[in-house]
Amino acid sequence: YAQEMTVSGKVSDAAGGEIAGVNVVVKGTTRGTTTNDKGEYSITVEKGKTLTFSYIGYITKEVVANATILNLSLTAEATALNEVVVTALGISREKRSLAYSITEVSGTNMTAAREANLGNALAGRVAGVNVSKIASGPAGSSRVIIRGNKSLQGPNQPLYVIDGIPMDNNNFGQAGLWGGSDEGDGLSSINPDDIESVTVLKGANAAALYGSRATNGVINVTTKRGTKRKGIGVEFGSNYVFEKFNDLSDLQKSYGSGAYADGVAVKPSTQTQAYEWGDDSWGPKYDNSQYVGFDGKMRPYAYQGDNFSRFYQTGHAFTNNLALSGGNENQNFRASVTNLNSTTIIPNSGYDRINISLSTNAKFGKRLTLDAKVLYSEEKAKNRPNVSDSPGNAIQSLWRTPGSYNVLDYYGDPNKPGAIPAGTDANSLSVFGKQVGEEFQQASNNWGQNPYWVTHQFIKTDKKNRFITSGSLKYQLTDWLYVSGRVGLDKYQRRAEGLTPEGTGYQRGGARSMGTWNVQEINAEYMVGVNKDFGKIGVNAFVGGNRMRWKYDFVNIYGNGFNVQFFPAINNVKGKSWDFNYQERGINSLFGSAEISYDGFLYLNATARNDWFSVLNPESNNTLYPSVGTSFVFSDAFKNLPSWLSYGKLRASWAQVGNATNEAYSTNLTYSLNGNPHLGYAMASFSQAMGNNGTIPNPNLMPLTSTEKEFGIDFRLFNNKVAVDFTYYDQQTTNDILNATISKASGFGQTYVNVGKMQNRGIELLLTVTPLKSANLNWDVSLNLAKNNNKVKSLIGNSNELVMEEPRTRNAYIKNIVGQPFGMITGRVQKMSPDGQPVFYNDGRPVGSAGYEVIGNGIAKLTGGLTNAFNYKGIDLSFLVDFKWGGDILSGTNMRLTQWGVSKQSLQGREGEAPLTVTGVTQEGTEYKPFTKTLSPREAFDYWQSVGGEADAVTPMYLYDASFIKLRQLTLGYTFPKRLLEKTPLQNLSISFVGRNLAILFKNIDNVDPESTYSNGNSQGFDYFGFPSTRSYGFNLRATF
């Protein structure tokens, strides 16, 4: 009969402070206790049994009960020396063995103050991860770039892997030159409440095992799972936030609706005038006299107050999450359901999501383990806002509204907002050329919508149902040899519906569309591995294979006009048409990895992977990607190091990753039939160019290669109170697969080519300091910084420049230029005389340059974030400040605000305002003559039209430094002490105030947010009437039972 004894003692942290609430359990039993406020415990145990000491945030310690007093200290996880992280293929490794930089972000960072999109939640968190928040609203997509853009064009975003299953992060459409909306991406399906942790594999080295698709790094998401525990754990979370419009505008308030007539600014004196030019703010100074509005009504010619606050509402987001988990030695499970309901600041728009997840792990006998998981999500987006160009863009209409209007004047019919109200007189209807019930246009320009018509009459909904499921089995043949297999399926259906209502300015008959996407990706993977120590030498190696199949089909039905009026059903459309698109892709892979360690301080890793791509022709469809790396923990190797050095490691690695980024069916020229025969005559053309912008196929395409070298040092000082993780990398992409924009005179818009070289070199620094640490008070500061230098080294053939995107203002281009960083912003500039004088027309307008000149770059060079976390007796305060430095943004919004007479800039040169004087030269033939002119108000008007115009633009005038510092996140929370909860079923209860995007601490651009780029595509740096800046704040509650 075993001897029972009482063991007592004190549990402290590394600094000597006592830790209260540590779970002390007799291993293998349910017997346990917790430490008191002084860190003391007492427990009865059979001698020789093991005691387990565990506490959140600390490494669990096991101690054999062989003495009656057992004092011990726990090591905090954040500074744990044998941290384990999830690396490529879901393999857990000791962090110390890694030859490359890897960063882990805990799931709790994503659930306090929330972003609907996982990508946006990573902003400022990880050195070298550049997140661009897209000005497209909360349901929009994100742009996450790790260590710079690696491909001139290909997808530069990382591979997302959910519990070992690659996920399709397909984009459903972005706003472009002609407007449109951000239709979201795949990432939004992920529920932050299900995330245990996110590890970011930054370099090619880290990701080499994933092969081709990891060229741009990998973001590995590990979802929560059940753990061994007593009974069923219940976790409840509730989060409620308000979203508020953040008004950054600074507009003129002294001139209203009007135009120049015969050189004089006049306000509309007839309804026709008001309708023709009433939405420009070029009228005379407010004088409180009466003027005629577009609707024929008289109103005082005076500033009518802030229209933004009248139009934008408070958005709400309410998230509730309930999770159950349980488990024993052999089996565990976790089930969770989360519901998100949100509305945005734009009336009638919002985003809802339901996530359901179920996971289980089981051990059968000693050798077989099973891991299975189902993640289901249902997303509904309502009225994603149109941004960029004007059609259906309420945001733009609002910006344009002259100060002499109250935007509620546009409301129209109260029962059909934005529509011409009943009772409108015949004369007005004649001016509009419209009927009651049609769009109540505030101006004759059919393309600038009534904002209420947009928000209340347009329909733009989409719904996505998605399953991500996986199952894996691992069989331990011996204690050092295993085989494993995993199958994962990511499958979703998306249905998008659109209605342009009857009576809309630019599409009076109305239009309807309904599209359905079916996408699935299946990965099947197997591995055989060994894990064995031979004395001081350890071997961890495996070989395996993967088979990926991706399938996509898209059917869209659409039509314009309706057979029966005001019945917007798809079956009621006239001239019904349809589109069909189908694609399949596959990759077969073999891979292997070996790690040899010596005495726990020297590690050598090597991996190799070979991928075969379906999208390339068999002659050039595969490539082998190797990687090697070493890690040397010198603090363990040398015993006589100074005591202030707690830990030190040097690492170096080299790797290649390749990719085939071209679409399916893009290697061979084929023909297809036009879906709609004309008058019964069938028609054919190139499959690749049924429309205007085809891509020339290329049979000789081969995989691109990204080669990366990485060196780093990690060290920790002063008993782990200071930790530094520093990395230098040098990456080069060769044979980039580019869907290059070519001259349309070639007959096509693009061509697939293997061209070019691009380089990214940079440094990353993660500095973590714990200035204060005691039982009651804890203060952690973490700073991450990354600087990336990108350079395009060569392009297609003898061409030194390739054009990418053009903004709606049509006076700029994003280009890739040899010798310059990726994505230069070029624009029309003012022509200069040979001696450097600006050239003007005789009326004072600038003469534009013939071509485009480099004016900036839309990608920040330096990015980073600073996190501060204080914790005092259950109260925690933390904030994240993030910043970007060194990028530019060309603001089409500001160009237009001036052209419309809305901006303060447009004041200069008006009657009674500061005069506009230009100085330079005029040109006659080859002669240049000195020229100085103070412009008349009418000439000043033409000047302002011109500088942001298409012909003689001066784009540098609207190029802004996009650098910013933002208070990205703030949380202030309180965790109730356990003793207060003793009499309740609650085990933990915490409540916090949370805020996101609370303040822009520094910016350099007028009127808009420096993060106003409206697309998540490769062309960054164009602002044009994107979703406005918002801030959100609210409360977060978490309880466990």
Add this chain to the structure above:
Amino acid sequence: CDTKELHDLNINPQALNQVNLNLIFTSAELGIASNGTSGDNRYIDWRTNIGMCAYAIQQLANAGGGIAPGDKYTVNAETNAAPFDFTYNDQLKNLAEILKQSGPGGFGEGKYLNMRQAARILRAFSFARLTDFYGNIPYSEANKGTEGIFFPKYDTQDAVYADLLKELDEASSALSTSNPDEGFAAADFIYKGDIAKWKKFGYSLMLRLAMRISNVDAAKAATYVTKAAAGGVFASNAENVWVAMADGPGEWTNQNGISRAFDPGDGGQPAYLSATLVNFLKGTNANSAADDDPRLMIISGGIGDWTAAGYTPITVDPLKQKGMPNGYDQPMLDKLEGQAVILPKTYSRINVKMLQDSDPYMIMNYGEVEFLLAEAIERKIGTGISGTAQSHYEAGVKASMQMYTPYDASLTVSDAAVTAYLKTYPYGTTRPALEMIGEQMWVNKFFNWWEAWNDWRRTGFPKLTAINYPGNVTNGTIPVRLRYPTNEVAGNPNYQSGATMPDELTTKVWWDK
């Protein structure tokens, strides 16, 4: 791991490796009507044919709304880019593929004998349109993207014209009724495979292009005018080139792009006629209907409201027809008229009967051919043209007045009305003969406004008064070409060395002297 199953994934189940080239020819035929296969066939018409040409040539006017750089001589990127962006990529791409695959080494080598020649004629038609807009254009290296030429060099306009005329000569003479049909008749929805008509189209187009260069290369012009006359040009309206359009199924490809561009239900261009045109059609005496051009109330649908619900004329009285002056904005019109002008109640509009979605699209007509012959005789260019300048002029006027029935059966002009008109305005007497020919060609090319613009640039007729709207970029002169698209300027390395410079609206193209 490199399995057949993997390779098979890359076979597009919707595509063919080879195709009946006649099917591509049908695409090209639809394409010549505003580039109808590109997915937005109103794009060119809206932006360029109307937005620039119809206003610049003063057949339409615009006081606001739509895209109208031609009314005020301003710059609009889409207006400039549309023909370039939508021609190489549309019918020219398809025509180039037909010629490549039916030529040496192609999978259709030796077949499609007549269709191939018809394709060359459509190609010449399309390239002429491009070079007339811009001047120098990618030509010899154009549409060779599939052969690896991604940034073609520019050819000078005289080189382009020389080759187009040679092409028309070869193609027209190679067309032969003794060649097998090989599916051409079933694919050709313009002429249903009528080879005689195709030949006439080839020679008529040759006549147009030859006359176009007559100011700068008289010898070559004479050579080809002579060849055209000998080869046989259009002899009746039955030979006019129309591209039939349809109500559907797709509005972007099947409907008439011009009609769509004016569609009041689609945010389109306002359809107000220019004062210049209306005044010409109203004749010498504005207070008499007797001296009116019979086309006045064909082209004008009257003054009235046109909405999606329908057209409600306020007046169709010819005496009350009124055009809008070019170069005016709303405040200027209010001042001009001395009152608040409600546009639809004030100005005449294009006849809605010619703006139906299914109305056919005019490519080239017999009337123009007669005017060109009249001009050739007057200017003694070429030989072998039978008849007199006057007989051709009068035949041209008659043809021109009587060509509207394909739009709507009611749009007829009687022989008597034609005769009366010719009597009221005797040839060479009312005004100098060449001016009268020029004016008639101008009216004749209503809808083909880019062609009216070409003719005006070459002949100077009709005599137009330029406007000088504040902020215009031409110093108050009527634009004489388009600027190249921004993506060419920004992206094609051959632009700086080969394009027509300076790249402005005021730079004349080679034949414009």
